Amino acid sequence: MDPATIGLALLSGALIGLVLALVGGGGSIVAVPLLIHVVGVSSPHAAIGTAAVAVALNAAAGLAGHARAANVKWPCAVVFAGAGMVGAALGAELGKAMDGEALLAAFGVLMIVVGGLMLRGRKGGADPDVRLFAASARHLMPRLAGYGLAVGLLAGFFGIGGGFLIVPGLIAATAMPIGIAVGTSLVIVTALGATTATSYALSGYVDWMLVAWLVAGGIAGTVAGRFAGKRLAARKNLLERGFAAVVIAVGVFITARAL
Structure with a gap:
């Protein structure tokens, strides 16, 4: 890799880390466009495979803090992730078999949908004590497995954390x-990203050196994002809506260009 490409990879990784720290998600949805249009990765499949590795590593790094704060429902996560890994494996195979330009067009449409969901905002449920055990399994397991399979298919197909x-x-x-x-x-993001990354890596679609530079940039971006996030906490909704608008705009650009 030449110095210019390394610099662009570091910058892209920093932007992904910054988005994750400021918005709390969405970093993976911009990873593929950055790899293709900024870093210059020519193959959409290689961009998706490389992004999937970075997504899994970023999620695993962020998980530790949430686990220490007891913000993880492990049994629910295991069921959702188990079904999602099956879906991600199937989705990755479908994505690799698809024409690169058609895959990019579909990815652009997904960005528009995700941007729309972000504009709507996210509201939580009202049951902090929910847990998966013998009495609740009959009700919860089919729902967790169903959603997990559907999300896994999309995550594997597009190489996103989801x-x-x-x-x-x-x-x-x-x-x-x-x-x-x-x-x-x-x-779940860690499990789905690892599943997708493994599938693409086995097919030779992961640039490991590029992954290293993305992660290095991502660490710097995350640190900067956490610092900025404390100062911009009162404007979090504005940040999320602004980022959603950017995601939609980039999705429109990618779709139009691919078509």
């Missing part, structure tokens, strides 16, 4: 509060 899809899915399935849903989602 946090903005997983969080609403967890809330709809269990009525858990949003703070707990966000913490629990990181277990």
Whole structure:
């Protein structure tokens, strides 16, 4: 990798980390466009595979803090992630078999949908004590597995973490509060990202050197984002809406260009 490409990779990683720290999600949805249009990765499949590795590593790093704060419903996460990994494996195979330009067009449409969901905002449920055990399994397991499979298919197909899809899915399935849903989602994002990354890596679609530079930039971006987030806490809604508008605009651009 030449110095210019390394610099662009560091910058892209920093932007992804900054978004994750400021908005609390959405970093993975901008990773693929950054890799293609900023870093210059020519293959959409390679961009998706490389982004999937970075997504899994970022989620695993963020999970530790939520686990220490007891914001993770582990049994619910395991069921959702188990079904999601099956979906992600299937989705990754479908994505690799699809024409690169058609895949980019579909990714652009997904960005528009995700941006719309972000504009609507996220509301949590009202049951902080929800848990998966023998008495509740009959009700919760089919819902968790169903949402997990559907989200996993999309995450594997597009190489995204799927946090903005997983969080609403967890809330709809269990009525858990949003703070707990966000913490629990990181277990699932890690599992789905690792599944997708493994599938693409086995097909030679992961640039490991690029992953290293993205992660290095992501660490710096996360630190900066946490510092800025404390200063901009009162404007979090404005930040989320502004980022949603950017996601929609980029989605329109990618779709139009691919078509």
